[in-house]
Amino acid sequence: MTRYYQADDRIFQKLRATGKTSWDEQSDPLATFDTFLMRPFLEESLATLPAPADQLSALEIGCGTGPISCFLAKKGFSVRGMDVSPTALEMARKHAAERGLAIRFDSADICNLPEQSDRYDLVVDGHCLHYFVLDEDRAKAFAAIHRLLKPGGTFLMETMTSHPAFVAGPNYRFDDRCVLSIKVENPAGMESAFASGPEWFAPYRRILPAERIFAELLQAGFAIHFHREVAQAAPQKPKLLQLRAGLASA
16 A cells, blocks of 8 residues: 555656646746745755855755755755655656756655665755654654754754644545545545545645644754744645754754
């Protein structure tokens, strides 16, 4: 059975078939490969790093088609991107090659990552965390990021958060565990699919309030250096939590 967070490969296939280059282009008609959603926060955060980019290594988890990885490589970072979508990785390698960028793109699952010696000055999560619905998957992801971050390194994250005005659309169900499930036509082979009346739904995202994400990070051994929540244009949509953290013991 495909893990619930691996199901979006079909969306990357649709993106490629329609000529789109990145995930953000689905929802923002002005988005391009280079004007990705997290770019303003990323640019702001890079200015806080203690060394020039060409002296630093970076890892992007959930790299998708590679906009953030390519941006970092252009800045001079030595970059590795990882994702579970084979289609996204094919697109990312193509985009990097077209730009003359040497980036290592790996098929890897941050929730089930083997022990390795690699460590990075910068780890970036550009909208990956909210894919992980189960508490155990989220704990595994944070533990892996903790292992992969160098002492004194920076973990950057932008993720969706729930708030009192958040309203799920008609094709979704949002429960008291803050799990957002999406309506599916065929539940066969979909992990944890459930019926709601005559319709079927499958877990899609975990949209927690910011305070619960802070608690997860502290439990995993991170120190939070900066955070803010940014409201989207439509008030019923999730907010975006922008956060910088490091190792608590560093």
